[in-house]
Amino acid sequence: MQYSYYPGCSLKGSGRAYEESVLAVFDHLGIELKEIDDWNCCGATAYMSVDERRSFALAARNLAISERDMPESPMVVPCSGCYVTLNKTCHVVKDYPAIKDDVTKALDRAGLKWKNQVPVRHPLDVLMQDVGLDRIKEAVVKPLKGLKIAPYYGCQIVRPYAEFDHQIHPTSMDRMFEALGATVVHYPLKTKCCGGSMTGTAPEVGLRLVYLLLKEAAKREADLMATVCPLCQFNLDAFAKEAARAYGPVNMPVIYFTQLLGLAMGLSEEKLGLQRNIISAKNALKGAAAAAAR
Amino acid sequence: MNIKQSIRYDSERSNEFTKEVMARPGGEMIQACIQCGTCSGVCPMSNYMDRTPRQIIYMAREGFGDEVLRSRTIWMCTSCYACTVECPRGIKITDVMYALKRMAMERGTYPQRFPTSTMARDFFNMVRKNGRINESRLGFLVFLKTNWMRLLTSAGLGLDLIKTGRFSLKQEQIKSKNELNSILSGNGRPE
Ligand code: SF4
């Protein structure tokens, strides 16, 4: 099956390790991801705060192009921010005829047609539902034995639409990591918000949330945290030192779920972008492997 | 002594404001609120708000427009949708927050040098012009306009990002800017 692929701005910038690992894992599993031609920014939360109607038209251009070029293909969207924005556009256009009218006219001016028939899917969803745990297990060559993982979902992958998992207590990643041979620790903050852009705009708030999330994972004795979103990863990794300076020492590497999947499939750390972590996960990974060998 | 009125007279409430909130997508249901406080309880940001989400919903529907639009709360909302999925009355609180942000922007009552609203504007302009966002540039711009001291405290962060190949000042652009322009022009209110 072929999927269209919407990377979004973060995966081409500070979240490039996510793109590297998503592409490597899908390629390894023999699933084709075809990048949408000349995609534009989805608009994220900021655009919607300024101009709602135009924000839907902006997001819809990507959906229209995907539908035009790959009519049969669902669209894979790894960034939670893009995922919720694009999904919301599909929902709102269905629910509000006036907005549908607006969006249709706007796309029409650019010569685009859109029937709202492209499902927007997260790679975690595709891996769990379409590929399935059996096929994933078959691909495992280096089980993650001994590795204790805190699964962190963040907010916008499961809310508000809950397309494939529970809105407050999701389990997809938990089940995936267990299938990879890892140990999943109980992590009650799994869907607490990371603060989004607050780390930049209101550091006294953002850094505190970052600290709380990291500290909780440490308290649960996780070796590392796994995330599904480039903004969560950025906050928890890039602001970890500043948060530790403000609130107390904590050392908790945060990597993408696709990096863990890739490691279990025997792909190289380099190919999966692990060298791009600021708080390196390499010792945690080595330590777990050594403990498992004993 | 400058004595300020802290509680509104009934005659000072604005029905128009309530109607406007209710006319925006997501705002239809605010009259159904039972003031249970679930939204405030699950909100990760309520510790930092000057009014809790429950209070905002109440004040919005009772017509306290000015207070609501000047509140820091709407700019502290990170759109995590926790309130929306937990509200027993099915009120889309996150969407109400979005609607209030836009109303504040339209009326110019948003906090001028408050970074969240500044960032929303800069983000908007960057997308308008290039079709894509460069996060490094955006962060730099926001710091510069609102709190340039943070550029110093965050210098280490910049270095870390450069070392790991995650920092770039190159502005990504889309090819069909004309197409984008025609989509974004003449839609909604004039620019
Ligand atoms: S959770 Fe819903 S019903 Fe309860 S106070 Fe908040 S908005 Fe009102």
Ligand code: SF4
């Ligand atoms: S969406 Fe906003 S108001 Fe609602 S819980 Fe999240 S931060 Fe609070």
